Structures are given as structure tokens and as C-alpha cells.
Amino acid sequence: MRTFPIKNTIGLILISLSLIACNSSxxxxxxxxxxxxxxxxxxxxxxxxxxxxxxxxxxxxxxxxxxxxxxxxxxxxxxxxxxxxxxxxxxxxxxxxxxxxxxxxxxxxxxxxxxxxxxxxxxxxxxxxxxxxxxxxxxPSEINKALLDLRDINQKAYQTYLAGKQWQIEDGSQLLEKEHAILQYQKKLIKFADSTQYLIPAMVALRWVSPEKDYERVPEFLVNQCNKWKEQQPGHPWVEQLCKVSKPSNLPVLVGDVFPNLRLPMITKDTISLKDQLGDKVTIIDLWASWCAPCRKENRNVLVPMWDEYHDQGLQIIGYGLESDESAWRAAAERDGANRWIQASDLQGDDAPFLKRIRVRTIPANFILDDKGVVIAKNVHGKDLMDLVERYIKRKQPGKL
Missing domain, CATH: 2.60.40.10 (Immunoglobulins)
Structure with missing residues (x-):
């Protein structure tokens, strides 16, 4: 039988105890x-x-x-x-x-x-x-510093844009104002995610952008994050999960996409090819409804004045009504002055085929297209929409940049 000197045995015990102590810390x-x-x-x-x-x-x-x-x-x-x-x-x-x-x-x-x-x-x-x-x-480590920075950005953005705000949304009158504030808040988190070198903090930012996992208003953010991280950390399971969610078939039409050339049933009972109706300079695809208060407000205060001023300069508007009652649709379009431009609807309410094809569930919504039908902006409303259209039309005028 082989034995060990007592001194060596004590030494091994002390080393083991030392390792245990280190691990316990x-x-x-x-x-x-x-x-x-x-x-x-x-x-x-x-x-x-x-x-x-x-x-x-x-x-x-x-x-x-x-x-x-x-x-x-x-x-x-x-x-x-x-x-x-x-x-x-x-x-x-x-x-x-x-x-x-x-x-x-x-x-x-x-x-x-x-x-x-x-x-x-x-x-x-x-x-x-x-x-x-x-x-x-x-x-903190550098990656934990990034999480703490994100926490600070989130806290400040929420206080700036959302904390203590009260919107009258029961009648829908301030729904667009609320959505605008939420988007401004989200943009701060999106900027962090787009700029950070760390995957996990970026994914926390992505989840804080929408705890409900509703990215309908910011689908480009998901696509950009997928493209960024599948290049930098391919094979990471969270990147694979993100890229699965951000497939184009799961998202609304994106900025930079050519808007689908669909045929639409018009209020006049005709059908039109959307591509054939594009404006010479810019087209607004406006998704609205007779029962949607902010849509009606946008018709009267934004779209009508723009139509009157810029239609002869190359502006086109194509309205699509999320409607099931034809008489209510016609009456609302006439009352708002929205019958000035093309109005289409499948009259199938929430089951509207057009919205399913472009993968949109929420209105008011819009897509702004260039003369080739490429989406240059989305969900821009009020004065921001008026300014965008004005800049784009003037930029497209001969002799102007």
C-alpha cells in the first residue's frame, strides 16, 4: 500500500480549501x-x-x-x-x-x-x-456599462416623451399625437441598438422598444438589426430568432421597397392598377376609415390642402378605406373633401385583402412613394407630411436640387 507524507497531504488540503474559498467569492x-x-x-x-x-x-x-x-x-x-x-x-x-x-x-x-x-x-x-x-x-465591465447606458437612455426618453402625458384617445382625436410621442421615445432606443457593438444590450433595447413585440410601425429596425448581427455574430440563437421574425413576409412593406402593384376596387365601381395611378413626383397611399377620427381630421386639415396646392405639380393621393358600409364610406369621403382623389375599398372591413397584402393592421397609416413607386417614407402625418411632400416636390422640379 502506497502512503503520502503528512506534509504533502496537508499541502493538498490547504490548496483545495484555497480554491473553494476563491470559488465561493x-x-x-x-x-x-x-x-x-x-x-x-x-x-x-x-x-x-x-x-x-x-x-x-x-x-x-x-x-x-x-x-x-x-x-x-x-x-x-x-x-x-x-x-x-x-x-x-x-x-x-x-x-x-x-x-x-x-x-x-x-x-x-x-x-x-x-x-x-x-x-x-x-x-x-x-x-x-x-x-x-x-x-x-x-x-462594471464594458458590456455591463452598455446596459447601464441603455437604462439611462430609456429612463430619460420615457420622461421626455411619455411620462405624465394624457391623450384623449377615447374618441381617437389625439391618437396620432400619442403615436408620434411613442415613436420619438422608440427612436432613442433604436439609435442605441444600431450603434452599440454588443449584441445582448442591443437585444435588450429591441425588446424595450416594444415589450408587446409589436413592431408594425418600426419594421425597418428589425431588418437592420438582423442584417447587422447575422454578419457580426452568425449562428447566435438570438440572431437566428430575430432574423426569423424580421422576414419580409412577416412585416409591412418597408421603406426602400417597391410598393406592390395591386388592383383596387374604386368607389366608382371601377378597378385600377395602382402602378398606373402613380403621381408624376410623389404619391400618398392613405389608409383610413369613416369611423376613424384622426383619419377624418387628417383628410380635412392635411390631405385636402395638400391636394389643392400640389396636385397640379405632381402629387397623387390614393385612399383606401377600411370599410364595410358603402354609404358611410361615400358620405365621409364627400364630407371631408376626400372624394377629390382616388378612393378604393374592398368593403370587407377588418378582413380587407389590401391590408393583408401589405401586412398592415393599424390605421391611420400611409406610404409615401416616389414616381417609380418606391416607398420613401411611411406613417408621416400632419405638418411633417406636408413638409415632406413640399420638399420632395420642390426637389424634383426641373432646375432645383
Missing amino acids: IKISGKLEGAENKETKVYLIEPGSLKEVAASFFGKVIDSAVVNSDGYFKFHNLPKNEGPVLLEIVLKQPGRSPKYLQTGDPAKANYMPVIWQSGVPLKITAKMDEFQKSFAIEQ
């Missing part, structure tokens, strides 16, 4: 300010797919920790992945599931995404009543 820990409730708990959630990022009730709970009376907590059950992993640290809300995330007002968000890299401890601090807003990491 590799964790996520933090201090929560204002944690007076003994039942306060924080959870660690790992999203398993792109759609689970920043989404309530999704992802896998991999650990939990009770917050001590002095506010401290520690997580120990962490992923063993070699590469960076996105985790969500969640402050559990009373009476709610551990996987409940407040995804409305960022100032009230009870979770924060972080990147965990195996072997690199994370030390964090946050306040109970402003968890995400106050969340800080001691000596």
Missing part, C-alpha cells in the same frame, strides 16, 4: 437600500430566448435570495457558461409571481438586466422604490 451580491421588510426577496432569472427578454412570467428562475435586515443579499446558483449570459435581477413585488416584471414606466421597473461572466463577481446596489433607475454595479 465568485457570486452576485448586493445591497438594497430601504429594505425594511423581512420578507423582501430578489430573484435571478435567465431568459431562454429572445422573446423572453424583459417579458413578465417568462424565463427560468435559477436562484433567489432573502434580503437581510441590513439590506445585503447574495446569489450562489449561477450559470456555468463559458461566455457571457444575460440575467435579470428581479425585486419581487408583494403578491406577485417572482417572474413578474414591471415593464411599463421605467422609473417603476422592478428588474435590471445584467451580463454574468463566469468567474467575475458582480457587486450591485439599488433602492427599493427605484430599483432599475438606481441600479449600480461596482466596477
Whole structure:
């Protein structure tokens, strides 16, 4: 039987204990300010797919920790992945599931995404009543700095464009104003995602753009992100998931696309080829309805004045009514003055074939086309639409740039 000297055995034990001590320091820990409730708990959630990022009730709970009376907590059950992993640290809300995330007002968000890299401890601090807003990491990595920057952008954009705003949307009168504000908010997150060098923060930004996963108004954003990351990180499962969602067959007609040359049934009972009706300089495809208050307002205050001023200079408007009642459609077009330009409808209401072909579900909506039928802009309304048409027509006039 072979034996080892006692000195060597003690040395091996000391080395083992040292390694255990080092491993035990590799964790996520933090201090929560204002944690007076003994039942306060924080959870660690790992999203398993792109759609689970920043989404309530999704992802896998991999650990939990009770917050001590002095506010401290520690997580120990962490992923063993070699590469960076996105985790969500969640402050559990009373009476709610551990996987409940407040995804409305960022100032009230009870979770924060972080990147965990195996072997690199994370030390964090946050306040109970402003968890995400106050969340800080001691000596964050560059990728975690990117997430904190995104958090700041999200907080500021929400406060600037959406916080405390009240719109009269019951009658639809301020629906376009609300949509405009949401778009301005989204643009700040989109700019971050387009410029960052880090995939995972970009995907968090993508999910914050629309927690409901509704990208109908910003489909170009999905396509750009797919193109960017399939080149930089091909094969990443989240990139593959993103590119599947951003297939053209899943999205409305994009800026830069040639608008489909469809045949439309007109209010006069004729049918037209859309391509044959393009304006000499610019065409507006306007999607509206007699029951849509902001559509009616746009007819009277924007489209009629533009038609009167620019139709002879090369402006065409083609209206498509999401209608089922022909008499209501005709009356609305006549009352608004929208019978000046082409009006078409399949009179099939929400089952309208035209909207299905161009993959649009929401009105008011519009597409602005050049003289070749290429989409140069979408969903531009009010003064912005008037300015765009004016600039484009003047730019296209002979002798003008």
C-alpha cells in the first residue's frame, strides 16, 4: 500500500480549501437600500430566448435570495457558461409571481438586466422604490456599462416623451399625437441598438422598444438589426430568432421597397392598377376609415390642402378605406373633401385583402412613394407630411436640387 507524507497531504488540503474559498467569492451580491421588510426577496432569472427578454412570467428562475435586515443579499446558483449570459435581477413585488416584471414606466421597473461572466463577481446596489433607475454595479465591465447606458437612455426618453402625458384617445382625436410621442421615445432606443457593438444590450433595447413585440410601425429596425448581427455574430440563437421574425413576409412593406402593384376596387365601381395611378413626383397611399377620427381630421386639415396646392405639380393621393358600409364610406369621403382623389375599398372591413397584402393592421397609416413607386417614407402625418411632400416636390422640379 502506497502512503503520502503528512506534509504533502496537508499541502493538498490547504490548496483545495484555497480554491473553494476563491470559488465561493465568485457570486452576485448586493445591497438594497430601504429594505425594511423581512420578507423582501430578489430573484435571478435567465431568459431562454429572445422573446423572453424583459417579458413578465417568462424565463427560468435559477436562484433567489432573502434580503437581510441590513439590506445585503447574495446569489450562489449561477450559470456555468463559458461566455457571457444575460440575467435579470428581479425585486419581487408583494403578491406577485417572482417572474413578474414591471415593464411599463421605467422609473417603476422592478428588474435590471445584467451580463454574468463566469468567474467575475458582480457587486450591485439599488433602492427599493427605484430599483432599475438606481441600479449600480461596482466596477462594471464594458458590456455591463452598455446596459447601464441603455437604462439611462430609456429612463430619460420615457420622461421626455411619455411620462405624465394624457391623450384623449377615447374618441381617437389625439391618437396620432400619442403615436408620434411613442415613436420619438422608440427612436432613442433604436439609435442605441444600431450603434452599440454588443449584441445582448442591443437585444435588450429591441425588446424595450416594444415589450408587446409589436413592431408594425418600426419594421425597418428589425431588418437592420438582423442584417447587422447575422454578419457580426452568425449562428447566435438570438440572431437566428430575430432574423426569423424580421422576414419580409412577416412585416409591412418597408421603406426602400417597391410598393406592390395591386388592383383596387374604386368607389366608382371601377378597378385600377395602382402602378398606373402613380403621381408624376410623389404619391400618398392613405389608409383610413369613416369611423376613424384622426383619419377624418387628417383628410380635412392635411390631405385636402395638400391636394389643392400640389396636385397640379405632381402629387397623387390614393385612399383606401377600411370599410364595410358603402354609404358611410361615400358620405365621409364627400364630407371631408376626400372624394377629390382616388378612393378604393374592398368593403370587407377588418378582413380587407389590401391590408393583408401589405401586412398592415393599424390605421391611420400611409406610404409615401416616389414616381417609380418606391416607398420613401411611411406613417408621416400632419405638418411633417406636408413638409415632406413640399420638399420632395420642390426637389424634383426641373432646375432645383
